[in-house]
Amino acid sequence: MPYTIDLLPNQGDSTQKVAILTEGYSTPFAAKTANSFIRYRTDSVVGVIDKTEQGKTCQSLFGVGGEIPVVASLADCPDANMLLIGIAPPGGQLPAEWMPILYEAIARKMTIVSGLHDFLSENTALMQAANEQGATIVDVRKNDEQNIAMRENINHDCLKIHTVGHDCSIGKMVVSMELTRGLIEAGNDAKFIATGQTGIMISGEGAPIDCVKADFISGTVEKL
Amino acid sequence: MPYTIDLLPNQGDSTQKVAILTEGYSTPFAAKTANSFIRYRTDSVVGVIDKTEQGKTCQSLFGVGGEIPVVASLADCPDANMLLIGIAPPGGQLPAEWMPILYEAIARKMTIVSGLHDFLSENTALMQAANEQGATIVDVRKNDEQNIAMRENINHDCLKIHTVGHDCSIGKMVVSMELTRGLIEAGNDAKFIATGQTGIMISGEGAPIDCVKADFISGTVEKL
Numbered sequence: 288m289p290y291t292i293d294l295l296p297n298q299g300d301s302t303q304k305v306a307i308l309t310e311g312y313s314t315p316f317a318a319k320t321a322n323s324f325i326r327y328r329t330d331s332v333v334g335v336i337d338k339t340e341q342g343k344t345c346q347s348l349f350g351v352g353g354e355i356p357v358v359a360s361l362a363d364c365p366d367a368n369m370l371l372i373g374i375a376p377p378g379g380q381l382p383a384e385w386m387p388i389l390y391e392a393i394a395r396k397m398t399i400v401s402g403l404h405d406f407l408s409e410n411t412a413l414m415q416a417a418n419e420q421g422a423t424i425v426d427v428r429k430n431d432e433q434n435i436a437m438r439e440n441i442n443h444d445c446l447k448i449h450t451v452g453h454d455c456s457i458g459k460m461v462v463s464m465e466l467t468r469g470l471i472e473a474g475n476d477a478k479f480i481a482t483g484q485t486g487i488m489i490s491g492e493g494a495p496i497d498c499v500k501a502d503f504i505s506g507t508v509e510k511l
Numbered sequence: 512m513p514y515t516i517d518l519l520p521n522q523g524d525s526t527q528k529v530a531i532l533t534e535g536y537s538t539p540f541a542a543k544t545a546n547s548f549i550r551y552r553t554d555s556v557v558g559v560i561d562k563t564e565q566g567k568t569c570q571s572l573f574g575v576g577g578e579i580p581v582v583a584s585l586a587d588c589p590d591a592n593m594l595l596i597g598i599a600p601p602g603g604q605l606p607a608e609w610m611p612i613l614y615e616a617i618a619r620k621m622t623i624v625s626g627l628h629d630f631l632s633e634n635t636a637l638m639q640a641a642n643e644q645g646a647t648i649v650d651v652r653k654n655d656e657q658n659i660a661m662r663e664n665i666n667h668d669c670l671k672i673h674t675v676g677h678d679c680s681i682g683k684m685v686v687s688m689e690l691t692r693g694l695i696e697a698g699n700d701a702k703f704i705a706t707g708q709t710g711i712m713i714s715g716e717g718a719p720i721d722c723v724k725a726d727f728i729s730g731t732v733e734k735l
Contacts, residue, residue: 377659379726404657404726433628435601497726502603502628504725 305331306367308388312374313337313348313357319456320402320485321373325352327464327489334364335373336388361391372401375484377455379404379428389413393422402427402484404498427484428498434506460486480511529555530591532612536598537561537572537581543680544626544709545597549576551688551713558588559597560612585615596625599708601679603628603652613637617646626651626708628722651708652722658730684710704735 307325309318313335325332325345329352335345338359345352358364370392372381381403389407392399393416401407406426408414417424448466450459463479463486470477479486481493494507531549533542537559549556549569553576559569562583569576582588594616596605605613605627613631616623617640625631630650632638641648672690674683687703687710694701703710705717718731 379657404724433603498724500628500722501725501728502721 303331303369304333304364304367305369305371306333306361306364307335307371307373308361308385309335309373310337310385310388311339311382312376313340315349316456317376318349318373320375320488321371322349322351323460323485324371324373324488325349325355326461329353329355333367334358336361336364361388361395367397369398369400371488372399372403375402375404381405381407386413390416393417393420396420396422398423398425400425400427400488402488402495404428427487428495430495430499430507432494432499432503432507434503434510436505436509439509464489482508482511527555527593528557528588528591529593529595530557530585530588531559531595531597532561532585532609533559533597534561534609534612535563535606536600537564539573540680541600542573542597544599544712545595546573546575547684547709548595548597548712549573549579550685553577553579557591558582560585560588585612585619591621593622593624595712596623596627599626599628605629605631610637614640617641617644620644620646622647622649624649624651624712626712626719628652651711652719654719654723654731656718656723656727656731658727658734660729660733663733688713706732706735 305324305328307321309321312318313321315322321335325335332345332352332355334355335348335357336359337357340348340357341359343357345355345357348357361367361370370389372385381401389399390413393413399407399417399422401424403426406429408424408426408429414424416422448463450462452459460481460483467477467479479490481487481490482496483493484495487493487495494511496504496507499507529548529552531545533545536542537545539546545559549559556569556576556579558579559572559581560583561581564572564581565583567581569579569581572581585591585594594613605625613623614637617637623631623641623646625648627650630653632648632650632653638648640646672687674686676683684705684707691701691703703714705711705714706720707717708719711717711719718735720728720731723731
């Protein structure tokens with residue numbers, strides 16, 4: 288697939304230790320991104336940060352993740368090398384009170400991964416701090432797509448299953464993941480193709496379709 | 512309507528003298544933007560620039576515009592104060608050979624209006640020249656929409672007619688324009704709402720939907 292998010296390791300990268308920030312939003316719906324990442328990348332997650340829920344487990348908050356702890360601060364995840372923003376709300380803005388935690392992650396030279404519409408990499412102060420400290424900021428939704436579809440390289444022998452449903456937390460991605468898993472277990476050559484920020488974070492590649500300029504969606508999808 | 516392109520005068524602004532650049536693309540399909548602008552803003556247009564067709568009339572090239580002349584260069588439109596890029600091709604790039612004409616327009620302190628996806632205002636050299644000369648560059652498609660629809664201010668008594676058709680030069684906008692004209696002539700209170708770059712140039716307001724990030728189309732349309 289030509290559209291990859293280079294800085295996001297693929298599944299199986301055991302060096303990735305992810306702390307997920309959901310402070311004050313730790314429900315399966317508000318923290319949809321956290322919820323799905325924990326479900327499908329369980330082994331990468333070292334903790335969820337929400338001091339309003341500290342001491343609980345991921346399982347009790349999200350229904351996935353077993354004993355992964357919910358902690359009060361980033362300091363409680365000393366081995367984490369990646370901070371994942373666990374929400375992607377309509378409108379896509381970062382809660383202002385989360386900013387100090389981002390600077391804390393930068394001071395630790397962590398990689399910060401965000402699926403927000405408000406690009407962290409366009410925050411001048413944050414980027415300056417990241418550059419000074421050698422931290423990395425990855426905006427999963429950021430793209431510069433300017434191609435339209437050309438009907439090229441279409442393999443008609445490849446069965447494509449497109450999940451459809453209304454916007455936000457309806458289960459399109461989870462259905463796709465589970466279908467892929469089932470197909471592979473049944474001996475088929477199957478692959479999940481991510482078209483949203485959470486799927487990209489989980490699978491390490493894909494395209495953030497809801498953040499592509501409307502005219503270029505066809506060309507972006509064609510490359511997937 | 513809250514979404515207006517401030518620098519584009521509304522219909523009836525008699526001070527606007529528009530030269531339209533279609534060099535090498537002077538057909539009704541390739542120069543769709545020129546064609547529709549000439550059709551609906553006939554009185555504003557002083558000439559079409561295409562040296563490969565010089566000496567002809569707009570009518571003979573586009574089927575609209577009557578005796579408006581097709582000229583060899585911008586110098587042949589001495590009273591023009593606005594240069595309109597007459598094409599908006601798939602992919603939206605400016606033909607490289609047009610660049611000298613843009614600098615010529617800047618030297619004349621003209622307003623350059625473009626509906627391309629490649630924003631002229633992001634060309635550093637061009638903007639520097641424009642700032643030095645006091646010329647203005649308007650990218651009709653440029654927007655920073657980040658709202659989703661909230662179902663606010665919906666007037667159920669207002670009949671809305673939505674024209675639908677496949678992409679590019681199929682007649683959605685012309686049908687809307689003609690319906691509006693017919694409704695007004697029949698004594699109704701009707702208004703054309705532009706959702707594309709050509710409609711915005713003609714009516715002076717609207718939103719460039721095909722250049723809005725997909726997630727925010729609903730909020731952009733709701734404001735129209």
